Amino acid sequence: MNINRNTDPSPPFQNLASVVARLRESREGTHKIRHRGHIRELPSRSTVKQIVETLAGVLFPTHYGRADLHDANIDFFVGDTLSAALSALSEQVRRALLFSANEDLESDPDLPAKAHALTEQFAEMLPDIRAVLVSDLHAAYQGDPAATSISEVLLCYPGSLAVIHHRLAHALYRLGVPLLPRLIADIAHSATGIDIHPAATIGGSFFIDHGTGVVIGETAIIGQGVRLYQAVTLGAKRFPSEPDGTLTKGVARHPIVEDDVVIYAGATVLGRITIGKGSTIGGNVWLTHSVPPGSNLSQAQMTSS
């Protein structure tokens, strides 16, 4: 976030000091943003972005890593960049742990060691994550008539980027790391228009085509071999609220999508309903109740004037 300074000096802003003072007052007046009364170190979005890009290069070195890799140097590349990514991740995990529900954690002198151990566990999961991602890539290649090679799927499909981010974010979520998974999900959302909550459970051979506007909610569960198109929502129908008006957190409120379901563009599926195995949901369909396996739903025709 470095700003390029003007090379040509400009006249001073006379009210600079007073604006700075008023901004300080504003910060102090909204002290609830602070954590328990003092400033808390925060994960860095740009660092997390670099970490995920580096991990993508670790998983698919010739596609997301570097152009000069071959059998003689590829493991050196993977090892060196993985080491750097894990080291940076460990620090971000430490900061994220300050956001855990356990209030005593912040002053825990073992916090760096806990972050390090979680990062070690995460590293162990990477080969399995890669295996699932390979199934996703093949599903995309088979599922899009416009796809001409797996390399094209990896390099040119927003769905590939979204699913790589999701599987990494979800692994951190399962390890109990707060905040970071959401940050990774939002980084993917910004790049692809695909918004997958990191807590969502998604099976292998998953493919999202085009993708802009897709939303997959926190408690959604998706089976094997599911295919989604742009602007599909797997959302919540209603939100129970607390007495203070805040919406209740954590209730299972998003759909269950069984294996081999296809959901076409713009379909809206809301609530803790189940779409049975092998169903097809047509474009723009609005669905708020469960449907049995093998269902085939489509929208009524529009009238033309």
Add this chain to the structure above:
Amino acid sequence: MNINRNTDPSPPFQNLASVVARLRESREGTHKIRHRGHIRELPSRSTVKQIVETLAGVLFPTHYGRADLHDANIDFFVGDTLSAALSALSEQVRRALLFSANEDLESDPDLPAKAHALTEQFAEMLPDIRAVLVSDLHAAYQGDPAATSISEVLLCYPGSLAVIHHRLAHALYRLGVPLLPRLIADIAHSATGIDIHPAATIGGSFFIDHGTGVVIGETAIIGQGVRLYQAVTLGAKRFPSEPDGTLTKGVARHPIVEDDVVIYAGATVLGRITIGKGSTIGGNVWLTHSVPPGSNLSQAQMTSS
């Protein structure tokens, strides 16, 4: 926009000079893009992007500024980066003023001073902008059951980014600065998929969830405590056109949304209609007429086959 030059020299392109000449002809043949016959200095998108990111760090230093801030150095950071941002902004405002309707402005020797004065006024507005943004963040925290902290809302929600950009762009719009507000809005649109025209009037405690595909038009007016979901359109129903076929500019043609309205995903609200206070508009609803306070609209069910 620096391109990395090939490290390995390649053979020359023999038609280079002729392509350059033909491009010059093309530029000269389309002289209407030029301003009154000569080249006009333009605001720089990348500089404006840096300015807005820096201002976000000025407003929320620990979230968008730097990781090493504490009570002893935070005001130094705020003052130094605010100074740099205002200085850079003043130059961009000067260039933008060349696009104002007042044709004599371009040769006005006081243009830099006018730009500087507008930037001073803008700086004075920052503490109030921050106060409204804090209300927006609390609205998001209360309005999303998946949100676990205000920090998460600030770091991971595209709606936060969009509303920060909008409130800065809108302040410049109100000061009469041309072009820059639109540029800021488009920068936010590219990052979030949320397209808010900088002229739109939006009250406090505003929250957009997910956000991809949201469009809020130029003359829209939104009250306090409104919540929108992805793919909501607050658009125009029809565009009156001039005799030459150009659409007429500046007519009030977008909805008025009163306080405490919720509009769910994919709803389309068109024309200068009013949605009464406290109404709920269901997902995918298509609405082209006003509704009274407390209305509750939902889409008809789809038929399944």
Add this chain to the structure above:
Amino acid sequence: MNINRNTDPSPPFQNLASVVARLRESREGTHKIRHRGHIRELPSRSTVKQIVETLAGVLFPTHYGRADLHDANIDFFVGDTLSAALSALSEQVRRALLFSANEDLESDPDLPAKAHALTEQFAEMLPDIRAVLVSDLHAAYQGDPAATSISEVLLCYPGSLAVIHHRLAHALYRLGVPLLPRLIADIAHSATGIDIHPAATIGGSFFIDHGTGVVIGETAIIGQGVRLYQAVTLGAKRFPSEPDGTLTKGVARHPIVEDDVVIYAGATVLGRITIGKGSTIGGNVWLTHSVPPGSNLSQAQMTSS
């Protein structure tokens, strides 16, 4: 994709070598991603991004090039950056040609010369591409009541960015360059939310407003003077599949949109149908059959509760 190394040394990750080894196993187990058994050089997304940005500056130097241009130096800028862009493009074309269907190409010693010749041909097309883009910009200015100048259209409209990328990608597609056109299309998709397949044929004076969620399929054909709004889909209705379940590639399966058609936000147009000249398709309309010239379709009203 350089990661900033931790400045503060962290403890080692003991399982680093084993994770690296398991990732190698995973890569070798999925050897189908490799090309004919060995590693194949891939185009670089970041380089292609730089090339397209540089070409945008070549086409519109004062808007996408640099702020310091005037009559005395503009051709030097155009010639120098065009030369760099073509040289970089030639190398990317060479890598992309390895993905062509012709299997003997990879070991062809003339591959660099072929890439160079294709790049020369592409350069010759740039002045004509610029002419069409100018028609697009005027269509946008005339078609959006909120647009105040052509410069605003060039700098602040995602549709401008999308159409510049498309016309460059489509030129490469017509020259038979594999993969690169898709990469360029996805770069534009990520920045704008507009997903245009590079094979789609699009006439002049084309304008997409807002644009998030627009999808234009591979075999779509669009005439002169067409205007689209956000979330419009020009898609395929169904995909015939091969005996092995893979969807059949290359069949004409997307709409033909004739001259002067307007399609409003959220409309879904599917299949090899024709929308006749001068028709208007209303927002959220779902259309799967051809309509004659001059048609005017709108969605049925929603019922309010």
Add this chain to the structure above:
Amino acid sequence: MNINRNTDPSPPFQNLASVVARLRESREGTHKIRHRGHIRELPSRSTVKQIVETLAGVLFPTHYGRADLHDANIDFFVGDTLSAALSALSEQVRRALLFSANEDLESDPDLPAKAHALTEQFAEMLPDIRAVLVSDLHAAYQGDPAATSISEVLLCYPGSLAVIHHRLAHALYRLGVPLLPRLIADIAHSATGIDIHPAATIGGSFFIDHGTGVVIGETAIIGQGVRLYQAVTLGAKRFPSEPDGTLTKGVARHPIVEDDVVIYAGATVLGRITIGKGSTIGGNVWLTHSVPPGSNLSQAQMTSS
């Protein structure tokens, strides 16, 4: 001079504000460093360094410019980078003019125009500067038995770098630009260990071998075809001082070296003396009186113990 911020937050420095205040006091107590009581814009060393490197690329494009140049694009490169260098130089000249003896200049509204005119004049001198530099390069190639090509002389000889900087600095000196010539000379001094005052007059076919420790004073005059080795000093013997103890400025006090003189390593030549045409001065010689043309001086032998 951007410092990489700590990624790992550190504890605050409690005395920060007091140190800042004491430094302000120190600055205000030494107000004589300020110019006439207020802060004066200063040339930027890093910008001037970039300008000179760019001009070196303009003069010798294939050696100091870029690797991808050929007949079809070389003039585009030269024109584009020369334009950028002159534009940046004009701003630095403007700042430097504030240091001229003429006290009224600072508030002169025509200062930018004066700087621009001087820069135009400087640009006109570049082709002649290049011609002299070519004579210098040939002198180096002929004068060093270890030199194998002119390219080696240009790329690998500190003397080449020093003389390029000097001839550019001297041109600015002759145009009456204050401060900048000294800055350029010191940039060369830091890179090469060769310290040539920009006011020194140096004829063509000049060659300094090795060069570390060479000092050539302000009023030195050097003829054609002169060759110097490392640690040669062309200095002043004594400095007359003003009544206040400050040394008197501007007096002719350095040697005149006529054509075709060779001065070997470590020789010290002091005062306004003349070394006659074609003389050879041996290594480590200490010389404070004039010598006639064709002289051949060498140091007495050391005694061994």
Add this chain to the structure above:
Amino acid sequence: MNINRNTDPSPPFQNLASVVARLRESREGTHKIRHRGHIRELPSRSTVKQIVETLAGVLFPTHYGRADLHDANIDFFVGDTLSAALSALSEQVRRALLFSANEDLESDPDLPAKAHALTEQFAEMLPDIRAVLVSDLHAAYQGDPAATSISEVLLCYPGSLAVIHHRLAHALYRLGVPLLPRLIADIAHSATGIDIHPAATIGGSFFIDHGTGVVIGETAIIGQGVRLYQAVTLGAKRFPSEPDGTLTKGVARHPIVEDDVVIYAGATVLGRITIGKGSTIGGNVWLTHSVPPGSNLSQAQMTSS
């Protein structure tokens, strides 16, 4: 030290793994370079270089800081960059303390706190360091007839850079920080050719002109108002050695130079001798015995052949 990767893939180096293995063997065979058997974190030269440049900007903001400073923003700049520099310095001090003679320090859990406390002390010394540096600048202005302003002395004199580095390095040396002072001295040496050991004691109003080749030894003591020219050595005459042949460390073995001494270019002063107040030592003089105050030494004339 990031290397730009080849954009054009090259063939693999088959012996890569064996060279890596042999280098590991070589490292393990020379384990004495390691510290007590394991790898020790080292200060970073590039980080220390940034820290010193930042501190120079803190001390002289308008000359070494930024061009856009004025009364309204200068303290914000000083505070913000000083904070960053101290934070980075504290980490480098921590690493340097691992090199202290006290072997238990490395595992001391209070090491970061000790580094932080030393850095606080260093910060307190900065205003006094600035005051001495101002005296040095005035001495240079008065001592060089070619100097035209204090700004020229600050921007264009290698002696200014050397003395700023020395005074900062010496402050750290006095605080007992190992290694870092030497690193700072060598950074200055590389930029200026002036080699001052950080332990040397140097009074105010000190000026080195030209400077290339100056060497000032570890135990040298220099009074007020001393002036040196290029290639002056204040060195040791002989080095007593330990029984194992290693030279004995830490003995006082360099000259004492009293107030107001001038030493001209190339003079060599060796051993623990004293040059009395106000003496003048001529160019190239070789001096190994003390001289009384007011002495005036010059070299014998060379004979000419």
Add this chain to the structure above:
Amino acid sequence: MNINRNTDPSPPFQNLASVVARLRESREGTHKIRHRGHIRELPSRSTVKQIVETLAGVLFPTHYGRADLHDANIDFFVGDTLSAALSALSEQVRRALLFSANEDLESDPDLPAKAHALTEQFAEMLPDIRAVLVSDLHAAYQGDPAATSISEVLLCYPGSLAVIHHRLAHALYRLGVPLLPRLIADIAHSATGIDIHPAATIGGSFFIDHGTGVVIGETAIIGQGVRLYQAVTLGAKRFPSEPDGTLTKGVARHPIVEDDVVIYAGATVLGRITIGKGSTIGGNVWLTHSVPPGSNLSQAQMTSS
């Protein structure tokens, strides 16, 4: 060499095109700088600088590589950066081979393969080079009473940098690579003030203290355990010249320095003479004849006035 463009547009330079044209004329008039009539690709100084810095990190990873290395990741770092350095070096070697005496080489289609093979051979030499460098570091530690650790010698001694560069440059020289060795030597010269011709033969345990102004000529031969101080010259006494006045290339004309010789600061040793084993040459001594083993030379005392 990218120049930062002015952010503030400046008026055009009207004579730009004519200066560009005159510079082209100047280039064409000095066609002898071109190679056999056309432009020849040149090694890149900045790339070679990166390569050498990377190789220094390969040889001494914890000192010149990165701060985050430990037993688990150090070989990954070494392998990855070595691979990148060799790949970049191979391209630079290819360009350098165009400067070989063999005129047919330039059009040799096997040139890239030859460059690759030479680079492979160079890589094989690295472990042995490292071993000799370790002996140099120990010699420095033992030879300087101010040295407190081997790490200090590696990080803070210009002599270490110079000898690392020399040993790499000399290895390329022995493989017959033209031009590159000189380029590496000049890079070291610029950073350290130490000028060692890459053809000079230098035995192990070599140490140069302070170093500014040291010059070691092309045909010099230096034994084991030699120690030099600043401003020592091992030069040629006279240069025989060709009939055309060009100095004759390649004749043995520099000193032979046998094992265990010490040469103090400023000594000048000229011609193909031999300094016998174990001799000591005093400061500023001028020596042009051979001396037997065990000699002890010192300069006569200066007279004081």
